[in-house]
Amino acid sequence: MNEIDAASESYGHILPDCRAKAAECDAARIAWIRSDRWIATARAEEALSRLEDLLTYPPRDRMPCLLIYGDTGMGKTKILRKFLRDHPPRFDGGAGVTAAPIAAMQMPAEPLESDFYSELLTALQAPAPIEARTHRLKETCRALMKSLGVRMLVIDEVHALLAGTFRQQRIFLNALRFLANDLRAPLVCAGTDLACQALLTDPQLAERFEAFHLDRWKNDRRLAELLISLAGVLPLRRPSALHTAEMRRRVLELTDGVTVRIFRLVESAAIAAIRSGEERITAQSFLSPDLAPPLAAMNRHMDARLARAAAR
Numbered sequence: 001m002n003e004i005d006a007a008s009e010s011y012g013h014i015l016p017d018c019r020a021k022a023a024e025c026d027a028a029r030i031a032w033i034r035s036d037r038w039i040a041t042a043r044a045e046e047a048l049s050r051l052e053d054l055l056t057y058p059p060r061d062r063m064p065c066l067l068i069y070g071d072t073g074m075g076k077t078k079i080l081r082k083f084l085r086d087h088p089p090r091f092d093g094g095a096g097v098t099a100a101p102i103a104a105m106q107m108p109a110e111p112l113e114s115d116f117y118s119e120l121l122t123a124l125q126a127p128a129p130i131e132a133r134t135h136r137l138k139e140t141c142r143a144l145m146k147s148l149g150v151r152m153l154v155i156d157e158v159h160a161l162l163a164g165t166f167r168q169q170r171i172f173l174n175a176l177r178f179l180a181n182d183l184r185a186p187l188v189c190a191g192t193d194l195a196c197q198a199l200l201t202d203p204q205l206a207e208r209f210e211a212f213h214l215d216r217w218k219n220d221r222r223l224a225e226l227l228i229s230l231a232g233v234l235p236l237r238r239p240s241a242l243h244t245a246e247m248r249r250r251v252l253e254l255t256d257g258v259t260v261r262i263f264r265l266v267e268s269a270a271i272a273a274i275r276s277g278e279e280r281i282t283a284q285s286f287l288s289p290d291l292a293p294p295l296a297a298m299n300r301h302m303d304a305r306l307a308r309a310a311a312r
Contacts, residue, residue: 013239014232021235026274029235033267033274039229042222044079047212051083051188055101055152059184062208067158067199068190070214073260076190077156080104084154100124103145104154107191111164111172117141124148138175142182151185159191161198173202180208216257219248226262227251231281234270238280242266250286 011019021032047068054066068076089100105123108115117137118128124144129136145153155176161169180187189195189209199206217223227242234240241247255261269285272278278285 018233047079054186063186065187065208067209068212069195073258074214075259100148102152103150107157107160111161111168154188156190158189159194240281
């Protein structure tokens with residue numbers, strides 16, 4: 001057994017798959033903390049389960065649809081990307097055919113029907129015909145999605161629909177409904193709370209959608225479980241009691257319960273613990289001026305200070 005393997009066995013506070021990381025040098029550990037990773041939460045797993053149900057739903061005239069919405073930074077895109085990783089396109093070498101069960105795209109900046117079909121073709125890794133009219137783009141998308149066996153259409157940042165005029169919104173939503181009916185495939189949309197408002201402009205389409213809201217974190221068991229999971233993957237050489245009441249309260253004060261802010265705060269505190277030699281996160285870690293909160297949280301705290309000053 002080499003020195004690294006021997007040292008990694010003593011890090012019982014870290015999940016087994018991550019223990020070897022704690023024995024690496026500081027630079028390697030910091031790089032690993034900053035890397036992207038999936039950490040399952042109960043709410044995220046529930047969303048993935050609903051997506052799985054939709055993907056296996058038998059074709060019918062009015063397919064059910066799903067809207068995943070919540071504040072910016074709550075993990076909507078992370079959930080969609082995890083789902084897409086679980087269902088990648090498959091190439092059949094014998095038949096020479098690619099099957100793609102899911103077509104996923106981002107909402108164009110402006111809800112123009114031609115831009116929508118162009119973005120969809122890009123997502124399908126197919127170049128759009130040069131100077132093609134909207135009708136030609138639509139027919140190309142229909143034919144390609146049918147040949148790939150697409151069984152679900154995913155559109156992220158759907159709240160951008162509200163950037164267009166009422167007429168543009170109606171045309172765009174009609175295009176979505178047409179594709180869903182033509183392919184007999186469910187639609188999955190994701191966006192901020194404004195996404196509900198965007199879809200409600202078409203009552204017929206909105207009737208098909210089930211709404212799945214990603215709530216902000218509160219000081220409860222779910223937050224404790226999230227912080228325990230985070231502590232279990234951080235390559236710190238001493239245990240961090242992130243789940244305690246004091247730690248949970250401080251985390252919520254600095255992040256407003258937004259998922260991406262929680263991750264960023266804990267990761268920054270872990271990096272600071274490595275650089276200082278403390279090798280653990282404590283309540284004092286969150287008092288460091290180096291852990292500057294995101295701009296949105298800074299604005300909220302500034303508003304609170306101004307309100308208190310005005311009340312004096």
